[in-house]
Amino acid sequence: MTRATAALAVTTAIQIAVALAALTLPAIAPVVARDLGVPTSMVGSYLSALYLGASAAALVGGGLVLRLGAIRLSQWGLVLCALALLLALAPSVVAVVAAAVLLGLGYGPITPASSHVLARTATARNMALTLSIKQTGVPAGMALAGIVVPPLAVAFGWRVAVASVAALCAAVALAAQPLRSALDADRDRRARISLAQLVAGLRLVATTPRLRTAAAVSFIYSGMQMCTTGFIVAYLADEIGVPLVAAGVGLTVASVAGVVARIAWGAVADRWLSPHRTLALLGALMAVFSSVVALLSSAWPFAAMLIVLAALGATAIGWNGVYLAEVARVAPAGQAGLATGGCLFFTFVGVVVCPALFGWAQRASGSYAVSFAGAAAVCGAVALWLAAGGRAAAATEP
Numbered sequence: 001m002t003r004a005t006a007a008l009a010v011t012t013a014i015q016i017a018v019a020l021a022a023l024t025l026p027a028i029a030p031v032v033a034r035d036l037g038v039p040t041s042m043v044g045s046y047l048s049a050l051y052l053g054a055s056a057a058a059l060v061g062g063g064l065v066l067r068l069g070a071i072r073l074s075q076w077g078l079v080l081c082a083l084a085l086l087l088a089l090a091p092s093v094v095a096v097v098a099a100a101v102l103l104g105l106g107y108g109p110i111t112p113a114s115s116h117v118l119a120r121t122a123t124a125r126n127m128a129l130t131l132s133i134k135q136t137g138v139p140a141g142m143a144l145a146g147i148v149v150p151p152l153a154v155a156f157g158w159r160v161a162v163a164s165v166a167a168l169c170a171a172v173a174l175a176a177q178p179l180r181s182a183l184d185a186d187r188d189r190r191a192r193i194s195l196a197q198l199v200a201g202l203r204l205v206a207t208t209p210r211l212r213t214a215a216a217v218s219f220i221y222s223g224m225q226m227c228t229t230g231f232i233v234a235y236l237a238d239e240i241g242v243p244l245v246a247a248g249v250g251l252t253v254a255s256v257a258g259v260v261a262r263i264a265w266g267a268v269a270d271r272w273l274s275p276h277r278t279l280a281l282l283g284a285l286m287a288v289f290s291s292v293v294a295l296l297s298s299a300w301p302f303a304a305m306l307i308v309l310a311a312l313g314a315t316a317i318g319w320n321g322v323y324l325a326e327v328a329r330v331a332p333a334g335q336a337g338l339a340t341g342g343c344l345f346f347t348f349v350g351v352v353v354c355p356a357l358f359g360w361a362q363r364a365s366g367s368y369a370v371s372f373a374g375a376a377a378v379c380g381a382v383a384l385w386l387a388a389g390g391r392a393a394a395a396t397e398p
Helices: 004-025 028-037 040-068 071-088 095-109 110-122 124-135 139-156 160-174 179-183 197-207 209-240 242-270 274-294 301-318 318-328 336-366 368-396
Strands: none
Touching: 004 040, 004 071, 004 095, 004 110, 004 124, 004 139, 004 160, 004 179, 004 209, 004 242, 028 040, 028 095, 028 160, 028 209, 040 071, 040 095, 040 110, 040 209, 040 274, 040 336, 071 095, 071 110, 071 179, 071 301, 110 124, 110 336, 124 139, 124 197, 124 318, 139 160, 139 242, 139 336, 160 179, 197 209, 209 242, 209 274, 209 301, 209 318, 209 336, 209 368, 242 274, 242 301, 242 318, 274 301, 274 318, 274 368, 301 368, 336 368
């Protein structure tokens, strides 16, 4: 196995493991919520707490990568995820919220760390494909959460299911150790984290109009992605009456569609449309399919539900690679990494804010369908804004 292949394999495995950990409790939200005596829609607050931790960790991730090494930082992230899931086993809402923040602290540095490794090991000719493959680790982990965790919860109880994922995270951290020395050869023990480093990416986004646009789009689209993956099981199980295991299959189908779509949309953006136009198209399709999801009912055949969920997953989960390509395209020369870090902060903030609003809308209206319809309206507005901005930019470019 070549060094580049090994780096891609280990970073993808780590990405899958942390994404699985993040979606473990949402995948069995109806069962956990009943046990804790809270509404299932409180999963939105759980996700918000998780990504609050992730956004904070993302800001310090760059400095920690240089000091600890990308693989060592990823191992610590996996350990934090495992400890967080074990903390969530306590019969306390406070413990679950604390676990969400801790899990976010483990999740946040994983993407910057893996990008650091792959930027050194992949060739320029294969860089886009390499990053696209690694990015499929997120929806792949979500798919595992939907297909594995609910059956484990039904068969052995939800606490056994959660503990099993914690053990998997620890195992992946251990499995990465043999590669650590070679892939962390560039670490600098003298590297320090300063306030200037923390705000440099944010300053770049604030002073670059197209980066501001990309960051704003990611705020909404990341929120749509997390609302899709975080609430779909609760929607199907609690509101439509689909059995829990079948609802988990719905999450898996949406996530698998996102895996395939991340690479497919990247090809569309490279060969036929610009990343900007592809993002506008994705927003329009999110609006359409989220509206259709809002129309689901127990009268629908389950196969038809899966088709609609796959379509939503292909858009709401499939946009990330195109977004990262757009950030790299509009970033000032030599500052793509800094721009990506700054924009990712707003991406994570979107995941903090949007699920909480989605859950609030559900509790206020008594219906997840209303929340999905509201999300459709927001995504449609973003698509129109992007389309108008794209035409304006095209008129001013040589």
